[in-house]
Amino acid sequence: xxxxxxxxxxxxxxxxxxxxxxxxxxxxxxxxxxxxxxxxxxxxxxxxxxxxxxxxxxxxxxxxxxxxxxxxxxxxxxxxxxxxxxxxxxxxxxxxxxxxxxxxxxxxxxxxxxxxxxxxxxxxxxxxxxxxxxxxxxxxxxxxxxxxxxxxxxxxxxxxxxxxxxxxxxxxxxxxxxxxxxxxxxxxxxxxxxxxxxxxxxxxxxxxxxxxxxxxxxxxxxxxxxxxxxxxxxxxxxxxxxxxxxxxxxxxxxxxxxxxxxxxxxxxxxxxxxxxxxxxxxxxxxxxxxxxxxxxxxxxxxxxxxxxxxxxxxxxxxxxxxxxxxxxxxxxxxxxxxxxxxxxxxxxxxxxxxxxxxxxxxxxxxxxxxxxxxxxxxxxxxxxxxxxxxxxxxxxxxxxxxxxxxxxxxxxxxxxxxxxxxxxxxxxxxxxxxxx
Amino acid sequence: xxxxxxxxxxxxxxxxxxxxxxxxxxxxxxxxxxxxxxxxxxxxxxxxxxxxxxxxxxxxxxxxxxxxxxxxxxxxxxxxxxxxxxxxxxxxxxxxxxxxxxxxxxxxxxxxxxxxxxxxxxxxxxxxxxxxxxxxxxxxxxxxxxxxxxxxxxxxxxxxxxxxxxxxxxxxxxxxxxxxxxxxxxxxxxxxxxxxxxxxxxxxxxxxxxxxxxxxxxxxxxxxxxxxxxxxxxxxxxxxxxxxxxxxxxxxxxxxxxxxxxxxxxxxxxxxxxxxxxxxxxxxxxxxxxxxxxxxxxxxxxxxxxxxxxxxxxxxxxxxxxxxxxxxxxxxxxxxxxxxxxxxxxxxxxxxxxxxxxxxxxxxxxxxxxxxxxxxxxxxxxxxxxxxxxxxxxxxxxxxxxxxxxxxxxxxxxxxxxxxxxxxxxxxxxxxxxxx
Numbered sequence: 001x002x003x004x005x006x007x008x009x010x011x012x013x014x015x016x017x018x019x020x021x022x023x024x025x026x027x028x029x030x031x032x033x034x035x036x037x038x039x040x041x042x043x044x045x046x047x048x049x050x051x052x053x054x055x056x057x058x059x060x061x062x063x064x065x066x067x068x069x070x071x072x073x074x075x076x077x078x079x080x081x082x083x084x085x086x087x088x089x090x091x092x093x094x095x096x097x098x099x100x101x102x103x104x105x106x107x108x109x110x111x112x113x114x115x116x117x118x119x120x121x122x123x124x125x126x127x128x129x130x131x132x133x134x135x136x137x138x139x140x141x142x143x144x145x146x147x148x149x150x151x152x153x154x155x156x157x158x159x160x161x162x163x164x165x166x167x168x169x170x171x172x173x174x175x176x177x178x179x180x181x182x183x184x185x186x187x188x189x190x191x192x193x194x195x196x197x198x199x200x201x202x203x204x205x206x207x208x209x210x211x212x213x214x215x216x217x218x219x220x221x222x223x224x225x226x227x228x229x230x231x232x233x234x235x236x237x238x239x240x241x242x243x244x245x246x247x248x249x250x251x252x253x254x255x256x257x258x259x260x261x262x263x264x265x266x267x268x269x270x271x272x273x274x275x276x277x278x279x280x281x282x283x284x285x286x287x288x289x290x291x292x293x294x295x296x297x298x299x300x301x302x303x304x305x306x307x308x309x310x311x312x313x314x315x316x317x318x319x320x321x322x323x324x325x326x327x328x329x330x331x332x333x334x335x336x337x338x339x340x341x342x343x344x345x346x347x348x349x350x351x352x353x354x355x356x357x358x359x360x361x362x363x364x365x366x367x368x369x370x371x372x373x374x375x376x377x378x379x380x381x382x383x384x385x386x387x388x389x390x391x392x393x394x395x396x397x398x399x400x401x402x403x404x405x406x407x408x409x410x411x412x413x414x415x416x417x418x419x420x421x422x423x424x425x426x427x428x429x430x431x432x433x434x435x436x
Numbered sequence: 437x438x439x440x441x442x443x444x445x446x447x448x449x450x451x452x453x454x455x456x457x458x459x460x461x462x463x464x465x466x467x468x469x470x471x472x473x474x475x476x477x478x479x480x481x482x483x484x485x486x487x488x489x490x491x492x493x494x495x496x497x498x499x500x501x502x503x504x505x506x507x508x509x510x511x512x513x514x515x516x517x518x519x520x521x522x523x524x525x526x527x528x529x530x531x532x533x534x535x536x537x538x539x540x541x542x543x544x545x546x547x548x549x550x551x552x553x554x555x556x557x558x559x560x561x562x563x564x565x566x567x568x569x570x571x572x573x574x575x576x577x578x579x580x581x582x583x584x585x586x587x588x589x590x591x592x593x594x595x596x597x598x599x600x601x602x603x604x605x606x607x608x609x610x611x612x613x614x615x616x617x618x619x620x621x622x623x624x625x626x627x628x629x630x631x632x633x634x635x636x637x638x639x640x641x642x643x644x645x646x647x648x649x650x651x652x653x654x655x656x657x658x659x660x661x662x663x664x665x666x667x668x669x670x671x672x673x674x675x676x677x678x679x680x681x682x683x684x685x686x687x688x689x690x691x692x693x694x695x696x697x698x699x700x701x702x703x704x705x706x707x708x709x710x711x712x713x714x715x716x717x718x719x720x721x722x723x724x725x726x727x728x729x730x731x732x733x734x735x736x737x738x739x740x741x742x743x744x745x746x747x748x749x750x751x752x753x754x755x756x757x758x759x760x761x762x763x764x765x766x767x768x769x770x771x772x773x774x775x776x777x778x779x780x781x782x783x784x785x786x787x788x789x790x791x792x793x794x795x796x797x798x799x800x801x802x803x804x805x806x807x808x809x810x811x812x813x814x815x816x817x818x819x820x821x822x823x824x825x826x827x828x829x830x831x832x833x834x835x836x837x838x839x840x841x842x843x844x845x846x847x848x849x850x851x852x853x854x855x856x857x858x859x860x861x862x863x864x865x866x867x868x869x870x871x872x
Contacts, residue, residue: 132609158691160626160633160690163632163633164688168692169607171569172568173568173794173799185791188600190596221610222619251596252602253691256574256602256603257692257694258692258693259571259605260790260793263605263791264657264792293632296633354622354635355623355699356619356622357700436659
């Protein structure tokens with residue numbers, strides 16, 4: 001489990017001026033990603049610091065790294081972080097400690113490193129790793145309850161929900177980095193009052209607010225990862241917008257689950273927020289109602305119960321063509337928190353591998369939609385508009401049941417705790433384009 | 437669509453003596469795969485011919501290939517066929533034609549090629565490609581009916597079944613080649629008479645008889661593949677055993693579909709049977725009952741309706757420790773046919789991409805379990821033993837509800853048609869080991 005150390009010292013300031021007070025990337029964060037500079041010199045690993053990106057490949061050539069930190073930077077060479085993820089927590093932690101030293105004011109390395117900084121805004125950010133497999137879980141208990149209530153008002157959660165971290169396999173080919181616009185998908189949909197389905201553009205396009213989890217070393221087929229060791233296999237976190245075509249989903253999903261309703265595109269925020277950066281923001285699992293069953297032994301670990309949950313503030317923003325034309329900032333639709341996850345990231349890893357299924361470096365897990373219990377904290381339009389029956393009215397006067405063409409959804413996450421410098425995930429955004 | 441040509445001439449015999457009359461790999465087949473010779477000199481592409489494998493990489497160095505055929509062989513260099521799949525049908529067809537010439541008796545190349553042949557038995561066969569994404573469909577209508585009957589005796593098929601080629605995402609990390617033994621998985625299961633679930637070894641371990649489909653060039657995100665063009669994106673076929681933990685499945689699968697019940701391992705036969713090899717065995721889609729809806733336009737193509745189905749004989753064999761000890765050959769459990777697929781491979785490709793989802797070279801599709809309408813043609817023990825309620829008795833006197841430790845399941849497929857040399861897929865086999 002990552003510890004709080006000097007890299008979290010709120011007194012540390014960076015010689016990169018934009019880092020101090022930066023809402024996402026102060027020197028206490030140091031997230032990893034893959035970027036291409038505007039000169040198009042090819043994708044490579046980098047570290048976000050303020051409004052800049054430090055070229056990690058170029059750093060490895062300076063002689064400022066050695067031993068484990070050099071090994072970590074070398075593993076990150078190329079256009080994906082899979083190699084670094086495979087090394088596990090030790091080298092990643094060492095690299096963080098060294099990056100923190102080098103980027104802190106007074107390190108003496110500023111003159112040498114300044115040429116390795118790229119202004120972030122004109123850079124292209126990519127997916128940080130090649131994803132071998134992607135699992136989407138369903139651990140937002142308020143979301144599961146809200147969705148279940150539509151079908152079973154008296155008994156919204158299925159009997160397995162509080163025993164099984166419910167999840168299903170997602171599609172990796174259509175995972176895209178933040179900023180990628182997606183066309184409204186076509187598909188089969190059948191309204192209850194229609195005699196037969198028809199094929200056409202999705203009518204009920206939605207977003208889903210999720211936490212993403214990057215997998216580190218992983219396990220061999222047939223060798224489960226115990227929950228107490230699961231933390232060692234988590235390489236980092238990001239945001240995930242699991243775009244959902246609700247009308248396609250309703251018609252296709254029985255009996256084998258969602259498919260084309262989801263795999264036309266899923267958007268990831270590009271920066272990998274490490275477990276080390278999030279160490280101060282770990283928290284105990286919220287107490288469960290006394291009537292809830294205890295987790296089965298393979299999911300139960302005392303340390304995980306005490307520190308396995310994350311306290312991250314989540315937000316959803318929306319812009320529309322009319323909002324943009326009228327000069328409005330994006331409007332906030334929702335405020336939620338990762339504290340509303342019924343299972344921890346470690347429990348997801350333990351469950352996923354409990355049958356011997358193998359995780360590989362760069363595999364990806366989604367949490368499922370994280371809604372708060374309050375109506376101001378819902379993680380999807382399905383919940384906010386009650387399946388489209390209660391449209392929301394925006395400040396422009398326009399209404400929304402579901403997403404319209406030209407709408408852009410922006411997810412944000414921040415970690416805050418008294419005595420620590422807040423850090424953020426950067427944006428996870430995507431625009432809806434008209435169906436082709 | 438692949439055409440019948442001189443490579444299918446039943447008069448063609450090979451100078452590789454074991455090829456003539458070989459049940460799977462006569463010179464009319466020429467399937468592609470990845471193998472490692474017993475000298476452990478590393479995995480490489482090969483072609484099965486009789487009891488031998490021709491080293492395709494070594495062939496590329498002989499000067500016997502040129503132009504398109506050389507390009508195809510070079511694309512197959514390395515330990516995976518993804519590069520060859522990406523080239524599409526043209527180079528693959530050219531390579532087949534040249535291989536057929538070279539391996540036919542009287543070609544004059546025998547002396548030069550004989551040193552490039554490896555005895556197949558001691559070679560290790562691998563998965564033929566790196567699988568980016570794997571979709572498992574559910575197009576065996578008799579299987580879907582049999583399974584549905586357990587839950588809904590009066591209305592076994594859900595309303596979407598005859599409109600939507602139902603499918604869901606599978607796990608790629610745990611795909612294994614034929615011959616890989618798998619440990620019985622652990623998992624949560626709850627019998628109807630148990631108050632709460634428990635975690636332990638699967639009690640109801642099953643197999644599933646499926647056709648596998650390898651994807652060729654594929655499509656860009658947002659650009660569907662029309663059904664009329666789908667054939668160009670199919671690189672070949674194999675057999676798939678979709679091992680299934682029925683007790684885990686029953687407890688976990690709602691509302692998002694099967695997950696840990698499936699992803700502990702899925703077994704593929706290693707040889708890629710090309711669309712060219714199967715050209716003589718294409719057939720019209722079986723006529724649908726007049727009460728069935730017509731396929732929606734995006735799934736309808738006249739050519740596909742006339743020649744898009746495959747007539748392959750499928751078989752399931754079982755051995756048990758007692759059968760082996762008593763010197764019995766594997767016993768045949770089932771005889772089915774790919775004619776019982778409700779949707780064609782082209783329809784699966786068109787459906788999968790209809791929302792813009794992108795397929796990549798080496799992606800993999802499973803058909804879903806293919807049962808025949810007769811009780812002698814069922815594709816899973818769930819169906820054969822009616823969910824374990826009607827155990828089957830083997831020749832040794834032992835009974836089977838589900839698979840026991842030490843049992844081995846063998847799937848076979850053969851294509852037969854008057855006037856043509858029959859070809860086969862080779863075996864898809866796997867043994868069940870005790871839970872760890």
